[in-house]
Amino acid sequence: MTKFFEQIGFAITSMAAVIFVLILTLLGLLMFTHTLFFEVLPSTITGWERYAASWLLALGWEFTLLITTCNTQFLNRKIPAIAAIAxxxxxxxxxxxxxxxxxxxxxxxxxxxxxxxxxxNFIYTELFYAKWSRLQKQRDFEERISELESQVVAKDNELGATYLRLEKANADVERLVDYVAELEVFKKNEMDKLTCSFCKQIFKSVYHLNSHRTNCEMNPKKGERDSVFEAVV
Ligand SMILES: [Zn+2]
Incomplete structure (x- = not known):
């Protein structure tokens, strides 16, 4: 039952209801104005021409009224009021x-x-215009919302891709850090191979180191030949 009344409510507040009453008043006024034009037209116009002229003038007048009221944003606000008075x-x-x-x-x-x-007539024309504007605005809003929604989806995808790239970069950095550490160890080993164990001096090559070791100032066995086991290869 509530649904039934709700539907009546929706029907009354709908655009269709406004258009329906607008058409009724327009048709009614069309009859009015047609008869009036028919009466005031010069007596020289007779027969079907008199009918046609009065109907066309009535149509023209009523549509002018409707169109001016619906386009008030482009016109002086007083024009629809003047038209309504006329x-x-x-x-x-x-x-x-x-x-x-x-x-x-x-x-x-x-x-x-x-x-x-x-x-x-005036109220319904105004109402029609107001409702029509709101409908247009609502459509604009809906369009804007769907536009924004698609933008959000695009940004979300972009964010996902950036996140993946970032994760990959992180993994690369971690690998590089490991690699640098390995290099450091390797460098230290290589340096150790060229360092004199007595005076800690570093040499260009193993050959230079070996020739120095036997004469190193700090070598307790200076002058003696290195044993095969002590020599660094
Ligand atoms: Zn030395």
Whole structure:
């Protein structure tokens, strides 16, 4: 049951409801203005031409009213109001509200109806425009949101790729650190091979070291030949 009322609520607040009433008032006013134009056209226009001219003029007038109200952002704000007043005057003419010889209550009734019809038309045109603008804005927002969503997905992918690259770089750095440590050990070993164990002097080659060792100042057995085991190869 609640759902039923909810649906009625949605139907009343929908764009379709506004358009429906707008079309009703437009059709009603079209009849009004058509008859009025039919009456005021010169008597030289007769037959089908008189009908066609009055219908076309009525259509032209009502659509002008609708289009100016819907395009107020490009026009002076007063134009739709002036158009609505003109439309009201047309209605008043049609329902003979200017025939002041009528009884007061009859005149009041006609003026009231005339103003009511013109107001309904104006309100619905305004409402239609407001709803239409909101619908457009909503569509723009939805487009923007999906655009932003795709941007987020792209950035996320980019982030994932960057993270992978970073992980690879980290692994490379770790490998390089190990390699440097190995190199340090290797360098130390190589240096040790060229260092005199007595005076810690470093030589260009094993040959130089060996020839120095026997004459090293700090060698306790200076002058003696190195044993085969002590000699560094
Ligand atoms: Zn030495």
């Amino acid at each position: 439309s009201g005057i047309i209605v008043l003419f049609f329902i003979e509200a200017f025939e002041f010889n009528q009884p007061g209550i009859e005149l009041f009734k006609r003026w009231f109806i005339g103003i009511l019809v013109a107001t309904i």
